[in-house]
Amino acid sequence: MTEFSEWFHNILEEAEIIDQRYPVKGMHVWMPHGFRIRKNTLKILKDILDRDHEEVLFPLLVPEDELAKESIHVKGFEDEVYWVTHGGLTRLQRKLALRPTSETVMYPMFALWVRSHSDLPMRFYQVVNTFRYETKHTRPLIRVREITTFKEAHTIHSSAAEAEEQVERAIEIYREFFDALGIPYLITKRPPWDKFPGSDYTMAFDTIMPDGKTLQIGTVHNLGQTFARTFDIKFENPDGEHEYVHQTCYGLSDRVIASVIAVHGDESGLCLPPEVASYHVVIVPVIFRGAEEEVLDACRGLMERLESAGFRAHLDDRDLRAGRKYYEWEMRGVPLRIEIGPRDLKNNSAVISRRDTGEKTTADLESIEDTLRELMDDILENIRKRAWERMNSMIREAETLEEAAEIIEEKRGIISFMWCGDEECGKDIEEKVRVDILGIQEGGTGTCINCGREAEHRAFLARTY
Ligand SMILES: Nc1ncnc2c1ncn2[C@@H]1O[C@H](COS(=O)(=O)NC(=O)[C@@H](N)CS)[C@@H](O)[C@H]1O
Ligand SMILES: [Mg+2]
Numbered sequence: 002m003t004e005f006s007e008w009f010h011n012i013l014e015e016a017e018i019i020d021q022r023y024p025v026k027g028m029h030v031w032m033p034h035g036f037r038i039r040k041n042t043l044k045i046l047k048d049i050l051d052r053d054h055e056e057v058l059f060p061l062l063v064p065e066d067e068l069a070k071e072s073i074h075v076k077g078f079e080d081e082v083y084w085v086t087h088g089g090l091t092r093l094q095r096k097l098a099l100r101p102t103s104e105t106v107m108y109p110m111f112a113l114w115v116r117s118h119s120d121l122p123m124r125f126y127q128v129v130n131t132f133r134y135e136t137k138h139t140r141p142l143i144r145v146r147e148i149t150t151f152k153e154a155h156t157i158h159s160s161a162a163e164a165e166e167q168v169e170r171a172i173e174i175y176r177e178f179f180d181a182l183g184i185p186y187l188i189t190k191r192p193p194w195d196k197f198p199g200s201d202y203t204m205a206f207d208t209i210m211p212d213g214k215t216l217q218i219g220t221v222h223n224l225g226q227t228f229a230r231t232f233d234i235k236f237e238n239p240d241g242e243h244e245y246v247h248q249t250c251y252g253l254s255d256r257v258i259a260s261v262i263a264v265h266g267d268e269s270g271l272c273l274p275p276e277v278a279s280y281h282v283v284i285v286p287v288i289f290r291g292a293e294e295e296v297l298d299a300c301r302g303l304m305e306r307l308e309s310a311g312f313r314a315h316l317d318d319r320d321l322r323a324g325r326k327y328y329e330w331e332m333r334g335v336p337l338r339i340e341i342g343p344r345d346l347k348n349n350s351a352v353i354s355r356r357d358t359g360e361k362t363t364a365d366l367e368s369i370e371d372t373l374r375e376l377m378d379d380i381l382e383n384i385r386k387r388a389w390e391r392m393n394s395m396i397r398e399a400e401t402l403e404e405a406a407e408i409i410e411e412k413r414g415i416i417s418f419m420w421c422g423d424e425e426c427g428k429d430i431e432e433k434v435r436v437d438i439l440g441i442q443e444g445g446t447g448t449c450i451n452c453g454r455e456a457e458h459r460a461f462l463a464r465t466y
């Protein structure tokens with residue numbers, strides 16, 4: 002959908018997710034409705050992380066000399082860093098950077114915290130705003146300059162094997178999180194020239210947006226011992242020797258919310274996983290002459306019942322045409338709507354409409370809590386399945402580079418083929434097909450599509466955000 006970008010900008014405004022009129026490019030305001038969706042999304046993520054991570058909060062400002070310590074890392078960020086140069090009217094002796102990410106904020110402190118092998122492993126995360134002076138085209142929630150919802154996890158281990166295992170655990174955490182949001186993903190290992198600055202290697206989650214371009218929605222980095230050496234983070238091992246620690250870090254951002262909106266949205270607006278939506282269910286009284294009070298009473302009663310049963314419910318008793326209300330709550334992606342009119346009172350029933358399929362079912366009021374829970378599970382299953390089918394239909398194999406270029410030109414999406422892994426050859430492929438190499442998946446045999454050399458991994462390429 003070329004008009005995807007227009008649809009996306011419109012829905013952010015009409016559903017009051019963010020206000021993009023803030024007078025600093027790449028920085029936006031979270032409005033109440035959007036803020037509730039962000040809060041619900043973060044709750045899902047934190048419930049997963051809190052199982053075996055500790056939440057922390059580190060300072061925003063990084064001393065210039067700390068930022069500069071890890072040369073490859075700072076090289077990767079030097080053209081994106083915002084600087085603070087004054088305190089009031091006083092010029093600061095040493096400039097302070099706004100964190101683009103927090104390795105250089107946290108790791109000098111980790112050097113003070115880590116003493117013995119018995120302190121390890123340590124697993125921390127924080128959800129903060131980070132700042133990157135993006136010079137490419139900024140887009141709300143997708144490529145911003147203030148990343149308001151930056152979840153960064155940083156872990157510390159006593160062996161390379163344990164750090165490797167943590168990378169796998171982080172990948173499982175992201176799978177569970179994206180599955181809870183119904184967002185489909187492709188997991189690949191980024192090519193060396195595209196890994197996180199200062200890392201040994203980067204594993205990335207990419208999803209496909211409705212216009213066929215991919216979006217990097219999460220990354221997991223094995224940092225090895227590079228930062229440990231730079232920041233002198235050592236532990237005393239059981240033999241009393243001091244060794245450098247092994248580290249990982251993994252991050253995601255507002256792009257997760259952009260994906261939930263874009264991947265599940267349709268021409269009626271937002272279509273949200275129930276646990277993300279501002280409300281699980283909205284109750285709309287069907288007002289008939291002479292039965293108003295009776296119907297409103299029943300709706301209020303149901304509202305209390307549902308709230309005490311743990312539902313996020315909302316009674317829309319505004320003096321508006323029902324159709325106007327249906328439009329509005331469908332546009333805001335509320336997964337279920339209950340309509341109650343005089344006829345329903347008599348039969349002790351209610352009509353429930355699903356946002357994802359539009360289906361209506363008449364439910365017995367007696368057991369409406371169970372019916373709602375079943376429907377909410379169905380909805381998540383259904384939108385997740387639909388999203389995976391759509392993504393899988395956009396991943397195609399190419400036999401030749403010409404075919405690859407044709408597919409990308411016509412249909413965008415992701416193409417895959419066997420590649421030798423050589424940087425030169427990779428750059429040549431990106432040139433010829435005008436795409437980025439997203440990454441590789443180990444395994445498989447064959448010859449490189451471009452240079453004919455031995456190829457032991459499959460490459461995936463796409464036009465990306
Ligand atoms: N300008 C941006 N706007 C929105 N999201 C972004 C932006 N830049 C990066 N991200 C998201 O943030 C995630 C983590 O960023 S990162 O650079 O890959 N990794 C880190 O910063 C590591 N310290 C992991 S915490 C990326 O996978 C991407 O999804
Ligand atoms: Mg960047």
Ligand SMILES: [Zn+2]
Pocket residue numbers: 420421422423426427449450451452453454
């Ligand atoms: Zn090759």
